[in-house]
Amino acid sequence: MDDEIFSIGIYGMGGVGKTTLATHVHNNLLKEAKFSGHVCWITVSQEANIHKLQKDIAKFLPVDLSCEDNDRKRAAQLFQALKRRRNFVLILDDVWTHFDLENVGIPLRVDGSKLIITSRSLDVCRAMGCQKEVKVKPLCYQEAWTLFLEKLGCCRPLPPDIEEIAKSMVKNCAGLPLGIITVSGSMKGTDDIHEWRDALEELEDPVARQDCEVFKILHYSYSRLRDQRLKDCFLYCSLYPEDCEIPRDELIASFIRERLIDKRRTRQAEFDQGHALLNKLENACLLEGVVKIKEDDTEAKYVKMHDLMRDMALKITKTKPKYLVKAGIWLRDVPDKSEWKEDLDKVSLRFNVVSSIPLGISPYCPKLSTLSLWGNELTSIPCSFFAHFGALQVLDLSCNRSLEEQPNCISELERLAALLELDLSDTKISDVPEGLERLVNLKCLNMVQTNLEMISEGIISKLSCLQSLGIPRQVSVQVEELESLKQLEEFIGGFPEANSFCRFVRSRQRFNRPSFYVIQVGSGLLKGLSGHFQQMASKRVVFSFTNVNPGGKKRANILPDDIQELEICACQGLGSCLNDTFAEFNTQARGLTHCLIEGSSEIRSLLKLSSSEDQFVIKGQNSACAPLQNLKHLRLICLSNFNGLFEWDSVANAIPPPSTFSCLRSLFIDRCGKLKKLFTPRLLQSVQSLEVLKVWGCNELEEIVSNDEEGYFSFTSSSKDSCSRSTISCLPNLKKLAVLGDPKLRNICKGLLICNSIERIEVISCRNLESLPPFLPSINGQPSAPPALKVIQISLLGWESLKWENPYMKKILQPFVRYGEF
Template sequence: MGDMLANIAVNAASDYYNLETKMQNLKRKLELLNCQEADVVARLGEEECLPGKRRKHVVQYWLSEVVSKQKEFESLEADVNQNRRAWRVSLAKRADKMFEEVTILTDQGAFSEGVVLAVSETIKEKFVTAEWKGQGFKEKFHGVWTYLLGNEVSIIGIYGMGGVGKTTLAQCIYNELKNENLFYGNIFWFTVSQDLNIYKLQNDIGKALNLDLSDEDDEHKRAAKLGWALERRKKFVLILDDVWNSFPYQKIGISPSHAEYEFKMIVISRSLEVCLKMECQECLKVDILSDEEAWELFMNKHSNGKELPPKVKEIAREVVKECAGLPLAIVTMAGSLRGVVDIREWRDALEELKESCVGQDDMENKVFPILLWSFNRLRDPILKSCFLYCSLYPEDFRINRYELIQNFISEEMMERRTSRQAYFDQGHKILNKLVNVCLLETWGGEHVKMHDLIRDMALKITKDKWMVKAGLQLKEIPKEQEWKEDLDKVSLMRNNINNIWSVASPKCPKLSTLLLNFFPLKSIPDSFFLHMRGLHVLNLSNTLIEYLPNSISGLEELNALLLGGCQRLKFVPPLENLKALKELDLSYTGIKEIPRGVESLTNLKCLDTIRSCIRKIPTGILQGLSLQRLSLPTRMRIPIDEVAGLKQLEEFYGKFHSMHDFNIFIKSRPSDGKLNFFHILVGKDIIYEKKLFFQRFEVKRVTFGKDSLKKGKRGKDEIMLPRNVDFLMFDRCGLCSCLFDDIQGLNSATELKTCSVYEEGIVCILRMSLEMEQPMVEEEQQSSLMPLYYLEDLNLQKLPNFIGLIRWEVAPAVAPLPRGLFSHLRKLLVVQCGKIKKLLPRSLVQNLHNLNELIVGSCAKLEEIIGDEESDGGFSAESNTVITLPRLKILDLRDLPELEIIYKGTIICDSIKKIHMERITKVRKVPFSLPPLAVTAMKEDEGGWWDSLEWEQPSANRVL
């Protein structure tokens, strides 16, 4: 007993005297948590701009817990600062408890699946591959598939010469694994490339596993963390594409001989030797095509299998023979000759091809003349130059279309246009042509990519005038002798170069483009640019540079100065001499003031300062400019008169602190033009606004923040929405009843696709009242509710007074729903809506023929998902009929304690893929008529609840 009392006394004394130390430790731990929160919110902001990407509920819960802990710490710190001795022991215990809780949140933030960077799997990433599949391809596919499903082989090698179709085969396997939902969906694809970089590969794998490795530099510790994260997956497939050199799997956290999980590995290489060194247990060679397979592939790509005239067909077969069975050559040739009908042109193509291939006996070398021939057939010099520009990026790099077209504009490579929208339209047209002739590949819709053999061909064309060493992990800048006087473009992007002092002053008077972005460059000698007076584009973005040399001021022909992401940058020299400058990017920098001389840059079209440290733009800076794109920091008080005066503005990103200023800006837009791209915040308080990521690409978003729509001294401001807005968010902005009643101007948002509402006062989206009794012409009704006809994504969260999408103030028979309402809706999410009892009226369901996802969670009083319409007068109808949801894939129901009925009748839904019911114990019937073996159902079984469920098919629960 005495020992126990002594221990208690010792612990109390420790708490008393160590309170300050504990608070310091807690503060450091909380700072780490805040950094994680910032990373999560930034990534979510980026992902949520993409179609089908929305945060999971668990992400929102984690973020709310972080905010709660921040407030709790402030309260604790205030109590500690009062310095009352009697409280010290209890305060120390509070600090200990909070330290444990913050540690748990930090661990979740760093490692937990489904928390950090979790986005819903609305759209599973898949590769766009050739629809044509020959017999040899099918045999190889079957061979790999058999090994994947079997237990004897874990590591499979796919090898063959460049351009033979190895990656296409693996992409089809990847897609099929995703389709079949095998390995719990844990299918990961990584491109390794010729210059193996273990550090980058570790980062790529970590990112795919939602594992942050940024705070760890030791290669072995990083590998251990990867191993831990992979082990938690239990079952997974890793596909490593374009492997040129072998490396130990232990470096990415895998020990094949001692793995305690089920995994499969596919290694894709040009070399059988590499596959064997990578411990592949089975190696499959992808061979060139037979004559008939080659012809079939050519015809499929050239004319979708349609017959050619007999004489043309004879020449076309000779053309295909010159491709020697190599799929890349065949596809590229077919693309180049697509649409050619004149037999004389076919004969000329064959003659050119034969001449270019003379003396090329080696199969892999033979493809280069064919690719070069396809390049030469472009004819248009603009197409050629834009194609070659893509080779400035690293091998296997996915190039964002928006960024690429922006570079085309900066380089003045395209035909002159009067607006940015016209330039982007022209840029997309160019990229589409290059994709159509198979010189570029489409990647995920928003990106393009060069096949490495095609890139090699492009680099051969430009080798005398360009120096391209992008993504080679160089630690030193190229030697002085490599900087030739007639160089036109130099790309050193994405290397590990810290400084460039070893090359003091390269003599490159003709150099027009210098890309030094994405590497840890810290400083540049003042003499470096002395002999680069012809420079048009200088890209130093995402480096560690702090000061730009004064010699920048002498680059009088510079069109674009790109410094975005240079967070340590504090100083930019005066720019008044750069009269040709059209683009200045200072976003995400440490710059505190607009550089001197910007007001005199009359040719400036783009000024980006978002997330910089600039707090004020001096009066008069903007009014003399003809800006087409402008982004401003959210903390800045926008000079509304000057911004409203920018009549040529086509892109705007920033925050208006009042609805009044926002309306002035919208009204200032010329009647004959509109903002093409924008991301605008309105209001003084927006959740996570300090960390909000502004998507740099083609978005049209408006967010209304706290109290921004409330009635002020001047009365309630009219809401002027851009007609082309496609994403609206209402965040505690002061709405108090019905969304369409409160926002009178909402019917003007005719292109609205996504609407998110976080609003305490909202009761419903649409009100069906006595006014609806009067007959209305259908066209008028549709016009007044236009956004609800074309809305695709509706997110309703934290709405304590919300009772339903539709509120009937009269019987539904008196005021029936307009035909086609919500007919384009693809996703409906309803979370934390405490009053709602019935989610969807049955008459509305017949309009939901495009609904893909229905997600409902934490609605304490919800009783029915699909129910009868009801009015205040008690109107009710029978509900035992069959309804159809032809495109519904995901039904996700969680934390609905009062839910008893999904639907009283039967729901026919052949498309359903996933039913998730969690913490739902009163439901007794699942009303879906399901396709056989089509559903993955996740269940939480409480007291035999699962077995007690009634299904339309009696054996469904056992099958699932």
């Protein structure tokens, strides 16, 4: 065991094997001489009782506490007794709530002493001060199958028909060892195919499953939640299909509109609360966090319900609150009328293939608050269907891509007067629902990615309660109508040209709303805007196929002063750089975190800078704020005249202003035809946070890190500063380096490049590459592989043609090489 670690927390959902893992550790420790007789196992169980804990520990030592009733004095006796022991290991199993170890009398950081706790909650482990946290996850299928066979105790292979049934049983246990052991134990010695089929039938029966021991264990985790908000949010996740990875922002937006979380002063504060609640559910192992890396190397965060957790949630919602959930099961017809109970609260029929709702069907659900038909194949909806949904607050018809006729009954206000949210996004509706303006309680209206061509003037302004509004990019909305929506917090929409967009920006400056926005200026398809308000935690502007500065006047356009994401795609009217394009760019882009520029022959550099004796400033602007100091992700694509990140008026030992690019994590440069050198050693100092660097299809690129400043910048003076061959450059956080289709690339870096975090190097179709940088750390004067390196992707010809300053380097790196051009 690591001498520097004094306390370890083992956590995971109920039945996942935490106690089994701790038992394995316990038994192994007993075999070690120095721990023999010094390993104490205490089962804490549901309610931590200090008096009982002290009694159990005293019994192990042994120490007589029978004459002392004062907990503090008992703790002092235990503390001294354990301190004298040294080399003791105390295992506290099944800890539900944290408690003060000192109040019990458990010393920490005593020479050789260790504390191990098991809990279903990460929060408990952290509150108990665990230095190391170990999450026990459900078994993968192959591990689960191996455990099943082991516990079945069968010495010969199962007959094919029984094996098929057994594998279905294992899948139903969803990787939980407790369930696998229980099921396999019950089938031990059984060879009758009828018994196996009957057992599988019972295992797949939702009613029978709910009485099993595993369900009771999982339910207790839910019942232990003290905060009703946590319970409500957990149950809401069951409305999504099985195994669904739910985007966190989408889910939190749903929590807000369903009023499952507390009202806060700002939308951002409500999102913060939502993230905090999801973190608590993840830490309690009721939800599983999932992180995916998108194409642009940014993270997308999701949550997922374990299958048995979802089954447990569906059981709970059969009573109160009452849900009807048939999501993701390829349902072709809406449920029979008998399933639409009078006391239903929420109905989810999302992600099915329902194409029609029969005429005349009119379920009586006067308490129904939420109805989701997201992701079906509906073409129309009969008016009678909504006749008895008088309490309906959320109606989600999004992603029905064949839906052309809106439900005209929306105009019958006596039926849907309580409606707070209407989502018609990603459908084919071409007309605004008749009577929409009379839904005066509506707070959220989403019509993004529909076939609407116009919204009559005055309709939007009559929906005075709107907090969230999404309209298709091709529909122009008057800025004055948006100004009239005094509660508007979120807006997705478009403006046909830059002048109307500038009016919107000035309006925001006056009224300080909406707080969040996704705006497209110009034409073209705006990516990433499908059903729900998934983007509504954003502050994003996209210029697409438009003239950014109409009339030929440079720097006439302005940006919102809190913009976080900027995209410029196939536009005209750009300057040679961003601060030649937008007025006061440095001030306005202070919070910019994502930037994409694509398809321009005008952009030559990202920023134009001026140098003086004491400081560097953005050309034409006087600001003490470093440019792009919060930028995290930068993508530059198809910029035919781009030749460098910065352009200077004059250069003398040029280095960008402090903090420029200090947060940059990913840089992607693709098909920038005039770029010859990307970084100099001095410029490299500004990108110390860089984690991913990709340079693709740059036909003139010769070096990633140049040895000198000359030729990198455009400048008016002739001064230059050359660095020696022994230049040492550092990218301490770089994890991935990819160069692809750069035919003139000779070197990545001639000097020493220190990047101990590098995990993956990809070199594809770079036929003139002479060498890899000598980035190897040194041990006893000899090069060694970077500690995090996992793979080098390169062709066999490319690998064999590389030159090495130290021949030993090739031998060191060879085990990491994977040949291929894919």
